[in-house]
Amino acid sequence: xxxxxxxxxxxxxxxxxxxxxxxxxxxxxxxxxxxxxxxxxxxxxxxxxxxxxxxxxxxxxxxxxxxxxxxxxxxxxxxxxxxxxxxxxxxxxxxxxxxxxxxxxxxxxxxxxxxxxxxxxxxxxxxxxxxxxxxxxxxxxxxxxxxxxxxxxxxxxxxxxxxxxxxxxxxxxxxxxxxxxxxxxxxxxxxxxxx
Amino acid sequence: xxxxxxxxxxxxxxxxxxxxxxxxxxxxxxxxxxxxxxxxxxxxxxxxxxxxxxxxxxxxxxxxxxxxxxxxxxxxxxxxxxxxxxxxxxxxxxxxxxxxxxxxxxxxxxxxxxxxxxxxxxxxxxxxxxxxxxxxxxxxxxxxxxxxxxxxxxxxxxxxxxxxxxxxxxxxxxxxxxxxxxxxxxxxxxxxxxxxxxxxxxxxxxxxxxxxxxxxxxxxxxxxxxxxxxxxxxxxxxxxxxxxxxxxxxxxxxxxxxxxxxxxxxxxxxxxxxxxxxxxxxxxxxxxxxxxxxxxxxxxxxxxxxxxxxxxxxxxxxxxxxxxxxxxxxxxxxxx
Numbered sequence: 001x002x003x004x005x006x007x008x009x010x011x012x013x014x015x016x017x018x019x020x021x022x023x024x025x026x027x028x029x030x031x032x033x034x035x036x037x038x039x040x041x042x043x044x045x046x047x048x049x050x051x052x053x054x055x056x057x058x059x060x061x062x063x064x065x066x067x068x069x070x071x072x073x074x075x076x077x078x079x080x081x082x083x084x085x086x087x088x089x090x091x092x093x094x095x096x097x098x099x100x101x102x103x104x105x106x107x108x109x110x111x112x113x114x115x116x117x118x119x120x121x122x123x124x125x126x127x128x129x130x131x132x133x134x135x136x137x138x139x140x141x142x143x144x145x146x147x148x149x150x151x152x153x154x155x156x157x158x159x160x161x162x163x164x165x166x167x168x169x170x171x172x173x174x175x176x177x178x179x180x181x182x183x184x185x186x187x188x189x190x191x192x193x194x195x
Numbered sequence: 196x197x198x199x200x201x202x203x204x205x206x207x208x209x210x211x212x213x214x215x216x217x218x219x220x221x222x223x224x225x226x227x228x229x230x231x232x233x234x235x236x237x238x239x240x241x242x243x244x245x246x247x248x249x250x251x252x253x254x255x256x257x258x259x260x261x262x263x264x265x266x267x268x269x270x271x272x273x274x275x276x277x278x279x280x281x282x283x284x285x286x287x288x289x290x291x292x293x294x295x296x297x298x299x300x301x302x303x304x305x306x307x308x309x310x311x312x313x314x315x316x317x318x319x320x321x322x323x324x325x326x327x328x329x330x331x332x333x334x335x336x337x338x339x340x341x342x343x344x345x346x347x348x349x350x351x352x353x354x355x356x357x358x359x360x361x362x363x364x365x366x367x368x369x370x371x372x373x374x375x376x377x378x379x380x381x382x383x384x385x386x387x388x389x390x391x392x393x394x395x396x397x398x399x400x401x402x403x404x405x406x407x408x409x410x411x412x413x414x415x416x417x418x419x420x421x422x423x424x425x426x427x428x429x430x431x432x433x434x435x436x437x438x439x440x441x442x443x444x445x446x447x448x449x450x451x452x453x454x455x456x457x458x459x460x461x462x463x464x465x466x467x468x469x470x471x472x473x474x475x476x477x478x479x480x481x482x483x484x485x486x487x488x489x490x491x492x493x494x495x496x497x498x499x500x501x502x503x504x505x506x507x508x509x510x511x512x513x514x515x516x517x518x519x520x521x522x523x524x525x526x527x528x529x530x531x
Contacts, residue, residue, distance in 0.1 A: 076372050083368045084358060086385035090392045091355050097395050098351070098402050163396070170389060170396055177385035181291060188372035194235040194265060194298050194493075195329055195382045195445070195460065 067130040072187040146176035224434030224523035225274040232288025233303035263495040285442035289334025304515035326444015353424020453486040
């Protein structure tokens with residue numbers, strides 16, 4: 001009897017295990033739900049958005065990580081030179097078309113820019129981007145290849161005088177300009193102001 | 196003899212009537228709308244107009260507004276000229292979505308889609324007059340493949356001067372991440388200049404040197420250094436009761452600026468005196484004592500009754516705001 005009463009007061013071992021398992025299961029479910037909830041509300045990282053080609057609105061610009069910041073800081077001086085060289089290349093073509101049609105002058109203005117873009121390529125190729133910015137980094141490298149190729153195409157007009165080279169070069173330049181714009185939007189969202 | 200004289204007088208009278216009537220019959224009229232390309236959100240008022248800087252607690256109407264939303268307005272002018280449809284745009288907005296984050300922009304709508312609601316397709320646009328070459332005014336040129344671009348020679352020279360200036364703080368297209376400090380070449384990203392260059396290469400650009408009439412009653416006036424080196428105004432004699440309109444682009448970014456004689460949208464490429472002279476030019480060209488026919492590119496009260504010229508406004512099917520300003524004879528209202 002005494003043994004029986006003792007058994008009634010203390011639940012059998014398997015029941016304890018069962019209750020513990022149910023509680024552990026519930027805790028796991030809650031943990032997963034909480035984790036998912038937070039993940040859903042977190043804005044996509046800047047790099048992930050770039051890779052997915054998503055345009056984010058002006059209000060949810062995600063902060064860069066420390067690694068990404070360091071990459072952006074290292075790229076900035078190169079980027080500044082690249083932009084300036086791109087504008088100078090465009091003006092070499094503009095002046096040729098609107099002012100003088102002087103191929104020698106065009107060539108003398110464009111050739112140094114080939115070097116600028118190539119040097120920029122070398123410097124960018126040496127950089128080791130964080131994994132999250134690999135796509136953006138690759139896109140920037142491609143843009144530099146396009147700019148370099150645009151300068152080489154432009155100077156071909158000195159050989160045969162055909163405007164076709166300028167058209168081809170302009171297309172490449174425009175493609176590159178869009179690519180660097182996308183990257184600068186990712187790394188330096190305040191680069192261009194309303195004006 | 197008397198009969199002959201009578202007949203001659205009648206013929207002469209009829210000829211005189213015909214001569215007088217001819218110009219009336221041929222009087223050129225234009226329909227005009229303004230549409231919104233996008234909107235810069237939450238811009239500190241003082242950054243846009245220094246005299247309107249926000250002073251917490253101020254009861255002055257000039258200093259009690261903290262931030263404003265600035266539209267990017269584009270003019271659309273339509274008319275039949277010698278039997279040919281002409282569609283002229285005053286500025287071309289921008290289309291690069293990637294600028295969105297950079298500028299805190301919202302309400303961006305592709306201009307070709309917006310203009311369809313006015314019954315105009317992108318390939319019907321014949322001319323684009325950019326007030327200047329900044330990205331938010333010359334950023335969608337390639338969306339209008341048949342349009343001829345009109346840009347001032349001085350504008351191109353001004354950019355070239357800046358990018359070739361020996362001091363890097365002046366030649367920079369941007370001096371630091373996060374801000375261009377309004378250097379003279381700031382505001383002209385390579386992408387926008389590629390669009391301008393594309394028009395030149397395609398033989399669809401007119402490099403304007405000063406003043407030029409581009410269509411009967413539509414004339415470009417230089418406003419150099421009023422915002423950028425080669426800024427220009429576009430005056431449109433609508434030939435309707437509205438009279439003459441003058442599109443200022445950023446020469447007068449703010450209509451309230453003209454009204455109150457306050458500078459707006461300061462640039463290091465601009466000269467306040469030139470901006471004020473451009474304000475005066477608008478009063479003169481419109482022949483009015485008020486600035487109501489001066490169309491500003493970023494006036495915060497655009498598409499509201501507070502900006503009287505835009506009182507007839509609505510929100511288009513794609514969400515873009517628009518205003519109907521003038522209807523040429525035979526043109527029906529596009530307001531739904």
